[in-house]
Amino acid sequence: xxxxxxxxxxxxxxxxxxxxxxxxxxxxxxxxxxxxxxxxxxxxxxxxxxxxxxxxxxxxxxxxxxxxxxxxxxxxxxxxxxxxxxxxxxxxxxxxxxxxxxxxxxxxxxxxxxxxxxxxxxxxxxxxxxxxxxxxxxxxxxxxxxxxxxxxxxxxxxxxxxxxxxxxxxxxxxxxxxxxxxxxxxxxxxxxxxxxxxxxxxxxxxxxxxxxxxxxxxxxxxxxxxxxxxxxxxxxxxxxxxxxxxxxxxxxxxxxxxxxxxxxxxxxxxxxxxxxxxxxxxxxxxxxx
Amino acid sequence: xxxxxxxxxxxxxxxxxxxxxxxxxxxxxxxxxxxxxxxxxxxxxxxxxxxxxxxxxxxxxxxxxxxxxxxxxxxxxxxxxxxxxxxxxxxxxxxxxxxxxxxxxxxxxxxxxxxxxxxxxxxxxxxxxxxxxxxxxxxxxxxxxxxxxxxxxxxxxx
Numbered sequence: 001x002x003x004x005x006x007x008x009x010x011x012x013x014x015x016x017x018x019x020x021x022x023x024x025x026x027x028x029x030x031x032x033x034x035x036x037x038x039x040x041x042x043x044x045x046x047x048x049x050x051x052x053x054x055x056x057x058x059x060x061x062x063x064x065x066x067x068x069x070x071x072x073x074x075x076x077x078x079x080x081x082x083x084x085x086x087x088x089x090x091x092x093x094x095x096x097x098x099x100x101x102x103x104x105x106x107x108x109x110x111x112x113x114x115x116x117x118x119x120x121x122x123x124x125x126x127x128x129x130x131x132x133x134x135x136x137x138x139x140x141x142x143x144x145x146x147x148x149x150x151x152x153x154x155x156x157x158x159x160x161x162x163x164x165x166x167x168x169x170x171x172x173x174x175x176x177x178x179x180x181x182x183x184x185x186x187x188x189x190x191x192x193x194x195x196x197x198x199x200x201x202x203x204x205x206x207x208x209x210x211x212x213x214x215x216x217x218x219x220x221x222x223x224x225x226x227x228x229x230x231x232x233x234x235x236x237x238x239x240x241x242x243x244x245x246x247x248x249x250x251x252x253x254x255x256x257x258x259x260x261x262x263x264x265x266x267x268x269x270x271x272x273x274x275x276x277x278x279x280x281x282x283x284x285x286x287x288x289x
Numbered sequence: 290x291x292x293x294x295x296x297x298x299x300x301x302x303x304x305x306x307x308x309x310x311x312x313x314x315x316x317x318x319x320x321x322x323x324x325x326x327x328x329x330x331x332x333x334x335x336x337x338x339x340x341x342x343x344x345x346x347x348x349x350x351x352x353x354x355x356x357x358x359x360x361x362x363x364x365x366x367x368x369x370x371x372x373x374x375x376x377x378x379x380x381x382x383x384x385x386x387x388x389x390x391x392x393x394x395x396x397x398x399x400x401x402x403x404x405x406x407x408x409x410x411x412x413x414x415x416x417x418x419x420x421x422x423x424x425x426x427x428x429x430x431x432x433x434x435x436x437x438x439x440x441x442x443x444x445x446x447x
Binding site: 003028 | 293403
C-alpha cells in the first residue's frame with residue numbers, strides 16, 4: 001500500500017484516474033478499522049487532508065462551504081457555524097471521542113456509507129450539497145443522493161467530494177439532531193433524527209424537513225411528517241402524526257443495538273423531540289442572521 | 290517496497306525515521322523511534338491507549354498512517370516530564386493511585402493534557418467527556434477524574 005498526499009484537487013483526480021485501486025481518505029477513522037477487519041487494502045491510499053480547500057470552513061455571505069476532509073472538531077469549534085446550524089454542529093460533534101473528532105470529517109462520515117452516520121440527516125435537512133470532483137471537472141449532488149445503500153455511493157471510483165455547500169439559514173429557522181445510543185458517548189446510533197423548521201411570520205410552520213438515521217439502508221426523509229407540519233402550529237395531535245409518520249418511514253434491521261419494533265418506536269419519539277427543538281430554535285431566531 | 294522517509298519533531302527533538310506506508314504512527318513510534326509509552330489496545334480508535342498529540346491535537350496514533358506526520362510535531366507520554374520532573378498530571382496520577390495495570394495511563398495522561406491545555410478549569414462532566422475516548426478496565430475512572438481535577442488545581446496555582 002502506497003501513501004500519497006496530493007496538494008491539489010487536480011493532482012488527486014489524476015491519481016485516481018490512473019490508479020485503478022486507489023482509495024481516498026481523510027481521518028481514516030473508518031478506513032483503518034475496515035482494513036484491520038480484513039477489507040482488501042487498496043494499492044494507493046490518497047490522503048485528502050493536504051489539499052487546502054478540503055480542510056476549511058468558510059462563509060461567503062450566501063452560503064457556508066465546509067471542506068470534505070475538515071476535522072469535525074474544527075466545525076464544532078467554529079462559533080459562527082455552530083450558532084447558525086446547532087443541529088448540524090451537534091450531529092458532527094457526536095461522532096466518537098475527542099481523538100476521533102480531530103480526524104473525522106463530514107466527507108468521511110457520508111462516504112463511509114453507514115446508515116447510522118450522525119451528520120448525514122443533519123446535512124440533509126439543511127439541504128447540504130456535495131461538490132464532487134472527477135476527471136471531467138466538478139458536479140454537484142444533493143447530500144441525500146450520495147449514498148445509495150449501505151457502503152454504496154453514487155460516486156464513480158475516480159470521484160471524491162471536495163466540499164459541502166450549505167445555504168445560509170433563513171430567518172425564523174432552526175435545526176436539531178438527536179440520537180439514541182445505549183450510553184452517552186462512543187457508540188453508533190440506534191436511531192438518529194434530524195429536523196429543520198422555518199416559521200412564517202404568524203408563527204405557523206412554513207417549511208419542515210425531517211430525516212432519520214439508522215432505521216433504513218440509507219438516511220431517509222419523512223415527507224408525510226413534513227406535510228403534517230407545514231401550515232400548522234405544532235400541537236399534540238400534529239406531533240403524534242409526525243411520530244407516526246417517522247415510525248412508518250422506518251425499514252430497520254434487528255441487531256444487538258435494537259430490535260425492529262424498538263427502532264420504529266424510538267424513531268417516532270426522537271422525530272417529535274427534534275421537531276420541537278427545531279421550532280424552539282426557529283422562534284429564537286426571529287430576525288435575520 | 291521502498292520505505293518512506295519521515296521527518297518530525299517528537300517531544301521537542303527533531304526525529305527522522307523510515308517506514309512502510311501502511312505502518313501506523315503508533316507502530317512507527319514504538320518500533321522505529323523507540324518510544325513505547327503509547328500502547329496498542331484495540332488498534333481501531335476505540336480505546337485511546339495509543340493517544341498522542343499531533344500538532345497539538347489529541348488523536349489515536351493507531352488511526353494515523355506514519356507518512357502522514359511528515360513535518361508534524363508530536364507529543365507522547367515520554368515528553369510530558371520536564372528535565373526529569375514529572376508533569377503535575379503524572380504526579381497526581383501517582384499520588385492518587387489513578388492507575389492499576391498502567392496500560393491505559395499514557396493515553397489518559399495525553400488526553401488529560403489536551404483537555405487542560407484548552408480548558409484549565411474543567412468541570413467533572415467536561416473531564417468525563419474529554420476522557421470518554423480512553424478506556425480503563427481497572428480503576429473505575431473515579432480516581433482518574435480526581436487526579437485530573439487535582440492536577441488542574443495545581444496547574445492553576447491553587
